[in-house]
Amino acid sequence: MNTKNKTQLLGKKRSEIEDYLDSMGESRFRGRQIHKWIYKKQCSSFFEMTDLPRELRQILEDNARISIPRVLKQRVSSDGSRKFLLELDDKKRIETVLIPHSDEKDSKYTICLSTQVGCPIACSFCATGLSGFQRNLDAYEIAGQLLGSQRELAKRLKLPDSNNLISNVVYMGMGEPMLNYDEVIASIHILNDPQGINMGQRNITISTAGEVKGIDLMAQENLQVTLAISLHACDNELRSGLIPLNRKYPLEKLLPAIRNYIAKTNRRVTFEYIMLDNINISKRDAQNMVQLLKSLLANVNLIPYNEVEALDFKRPSPQRIKQFYNWLIQGGLNVSIREERGGDISAACGQLSLEQQKGKK
Numbered sequence: 001m002n003t004k005n006k007t008q009l010l011g012k013k014r015s016e017i018e019d020y021l022d023s024m025g026e027s028r029f030r031g032r033q034i035h036k037w038i039y040k041k042q043c044s045s046f047f048e049m050t051d052l053p054r055e056l057r058q059i060l061e062d063n064a065r066i067s068i069p070r071v072l073k074q075r076v077s078s079d080g081s082r083k084f085l086l087e088l089d090d091k092k093r094i095e096t097v098l099i100p101h102s103d104e105k106d107s108k109y110t111i112c113l114s115t116q117v118g119c120p121i122a123c124s125f126c127a128t129g130l131s132g133f134q135r136n137l138d139a140y141e142i143a144g145q146l147l148g149s150q151r152e153l154a155k156r157l158k159l160p161d162s163n164n165l166i167s168n169v170v171y172m173g174m175g176e177p178m179l180n181y182d183e184v185i186a187s188i189h190i191l192n193d194p195q196g197i198n199m200g201q202r203n204i205t206i207s208t209a210g211e212v213k214g215i216d217l218m219a220q221e222n223l224q225v226t227l228a229i230s231l232h233a234c235d236n237e238l239r240s241g242l243i244p245l246n247r248k249y250p251l252e253k254l255l256p257a258i259r260n261y262i263a264k265t266n267r268r269v270t271f272e273y274i275m276l277d278n279i280n281i282s283k284r285d286a287q288n289m290v291q292l293l294k295s296l297l298a299n300v301n302l303i304p305y306n307e308v309e310a311l312d313f314k315r316p317s318p319q320r321i322k323q324f325y326n327w328l329i330q331g332g333l334n335v336s337i338r339e340e341r342g343g344d345i346s347a348a349c350g351q352l353s354l355e356q357q358k359g360k361k
């Protein structure tokens with residue numbers, strides 16, 4: 001049977017896999033076993049499911065599939081961050097990054113997930129934008145990045161049990177989550193399922209370039225996830241130059257949507273602000289940001305720019321970073337500077353696949 005016609009079991013809940021086995025005339029118990037193989041052991045081959053009868057393994061192999069993305073290539077940073085190039089069933093490639101919380105051997109990791117192959121937003125500073133947009137990811141492909149990465153990480157670290165290695169999820173890889181809204185929400189439910197991966201919603205952050213339609217929809221959801229907004233500039237001219245989506249949703253449309261989101265959900269919003277030397281970190285920029293955000297329930301996360309080979313943007317010096325931070329603190333904002341990790345492995349989103357396309361090793 002063509003793989004396309006096989007039933008995809010990745011992403012299905014335990015009861016749904018039980019139903020599937022039931023529909024084949026098998027016991028529901030077999031469904032529970034398979035569910036465990038997928039979510040607790042990151043197993044994608046029915047032949048490896050040693051507690052199933054041989055004939056059933058063959059029947060499943062012929063009729064179903066478990067498309068956990070495969071790691072094609074990885075890079076390990078001196079600080080322990082790992083960047084994976086993953087391959088999907090249709091051979092498309094996406095990136096995911098694992099960031100350890102400390103240098104300890106038993107450190108937990110944050111995983112950065114992709115939501116699209118490429119990205120249609122084309123921010124001027126971003127490597128992903130350079131490779132264009134190919135397609136949306138399905139919910140199982142989004143959540144599956146966690147399982148594929150977990151499996152690889154446990155193998156590399158020679159750990160007997162791969163569960164509980166990843167404690168936080170950020171949707172900050174390739175793509176714009178709000179342009180793939182339904183699959184992103186479905187993927188949160190897959191990650192959050194207590195019988196499966198069991199990732200707490202409070203440990204999940206969704207980042208958007210400012211797609212207002214998606215922010216309005218998120219305001220209606222009853223979710224405990226954190227919403228992060230890529231701000232990067234506090235006047236429309238500069239922001240439109242960095243994020244073309246700002247022309248469709250300028251600050252006077254974006255900010256009311258965020259206010260509405262905060263009012264409806266009572267949740268604190270994070271503003272991400274990449275620091276680009278000589279572009280968006282002047283005293284004036286700091287004053288504009290204080291003006292814009294001071295009345296909001298918000299945290300500001302400053303991100304020192306990860307330089308991209310094909311682009312001219314530069315990371316500011318540590319002194320300038322600190323100075324900008326101080327201006328914001330003096331203005332009364334809640335600010336943190338994102339810890340520098342993975343700089344030596346081109347961890348910025350889109351960089352690994354870009355290098356791969358250019359034929360670099």
Ligand code: SAH
Nearest residue numbers: 126172175176207208209230272305306348
């Ligand atoms: N499309 C979404 C999520 C993906 S990008 C968004 O725009 O929020 C996740 C974050 O990484 C965004 O804040 C993005 O602006 C930032 N980013 C992209 N390229 C970067 C780079 N080279 N260095 C630092 N941050 C970068």
